[in-house]
Amino acid sequence: MAISENDVLEEIRDQLEAIKVPGAREATPENTWTDLDVDSLDLVELVKALEDRFEITISDDDLKPIESVGDAIGLTMRLVEAEGAPA
Amino acid sequence: MPAPDGGVALVTGGGRGIGKAIAERLAADGFAVVTLGRTSGDVQADVGDAQSVERVFAEVRERFGPVLVLVNNAGERQDGLAIRMKPDQWESVIDTNLNGAFHCIRRALDDMLSARWGRIVNISSVVAERANPGQANYGAAKAGMLSLTRTIAREMARKGITCNAVTPGVIETDMTTGVAEKLLAGVPAGRIGRAEEVAHAVSFLCSDGAAYVNGATLAVDGALAA
Numbered sequence: 295m296a297i298s299e300n301d302v303l304e305e306i307r308d309q310l311e312a313i314k315v316p317g318a319r320e321a322t323p324e325n326t327w328t329d330l331d332v333d334s335l336d337l338v339e340l341v342k343a344l345e346d347r348f349e350i351t352i353s354d355d356d357l358k359p360i361e362s363v364g365d366a367i368g369l370t371m372r373l374v375e376a377e378g379a380p381a
Numbered sequence: 382m383p384a385p386d387g388g389v390a391l392v393t394g395g396g397r398g399i400g401k402a403i404a405e406r407l408a409a410d411g412f413a414v415v416t417l418g419r420t421s422g423d424v425q426a427d428v429g430d431a432q433s434v435e436r437v438f439a440e441v442r443e444r445f446g447p448v449l450v451l452v453n454n455a456g457e458r459q460d461g462l463a464i465r466m467k468p469d470q471w472e473s474v475i476d477t478n479l480n481g482a483f484h485c486i487r488r489a490l491d492d493m494l495s496a497r498w499g500r501i502v503n504i505s506s507v508v509a510e511r512a513n514p515g516q517a518n519y520g521a522a523k524a525g526m527l528s529l530t531r532t533i534a535r536e537m538a539r540k541g542i543t544c545n546a547v548t549p550g551v552i553e554t555d556m557t558t559g560v561a562e563k564l565l566a567g568v569p570a571g572r573i574g575r576a577e578e579v580a581h582a583v584s585f586l587c588s589d590g591a592a593y594v595n596g597a598t599l600a601v602d603g604a605l606a607a
């Protein structure tokens with residue numbers, strides 16, 4: 295099953311909502327972590343959720359340049375393509 | 382008071398002494414308790430070895446459930462004056478007492494973060510705050526646990542996870558048999574402590590009532606460090 299950018303965005307919104315980020319449901323790819331008040335620990339949770347949901351592994355190096363929802367979507371799509379999409 | 386989501390309470394070094402008393406007390410409180418020992422207990426691991434801890438946490442998750450309460454009690458002593466202490470005596474004690482606590486915390490936090498609930502209690506020692514000649518390794522490891530405790534508390538405070546330490550003084554266990562009387566002279570309370578008294582403090586720190594107690598060090602030492 296192919297994964298769309300919208301699937302990743304929805305997963306990110308779900309996770310932001312779970313970690314009680316205000317306005318999580320309206321988060322857009324343009325929003326940065328600073329905009330959303332997402333700190334490093336929140337990011338760890340988000341990464342864990344993306345890894346579990348899309349069966350990918352996100353390294354610390356992958357994560358360094360990721361500053362926004364859009365960056366996270368792009369990274370996830372790249373890794374899913376490289377590692378194979380979940381059934 | 383059981384942990385949420387079918388979580389378990391993992392007590393390292395839970396087979397004897399203070400650890401056994403803690404395991405019994407938490408079980409009486411309603412927790413599903415799993416004891417970890419080097420060669421005994423419900424599951425076995427060398428906590429000083431990160432890979433061994435990885436493996437045992439996977440086993441605990443598989444057989445019992447997520448670890449939502451962690452009591453880092455596993456410890457060892459290899460006493461001797463620092464001038465005569467061999468590097469491997471230093472490293473072994475730091476590995477088991479301090480590195481072991483870190484390895485277990487790191488793995489347990491995964492489960493706790495998912496549940497947004499967790500209780501970590503590190504069993505340090507009075508020697509973390511009141512140095513004892515002959516215990517440079519043990520004292521450094523136990524003092525390190527206090528700093529580790531405070532850091533984890535700060536990192537995880539927003540997530541419903543607490544991390545506290547208990548510093549037992551002279552407690553009657555196999556480890557103090559024969560030397561308890563000698564140590565008694567310095568204890569203001571005038572008596573040796575019981576393992577159950579340490580367990581009671583741990584029980585409190587694991588309770589819902591202690592949700593706002595975070596990064597604290599609770600002395601159970603008859604005023605020895607006061």
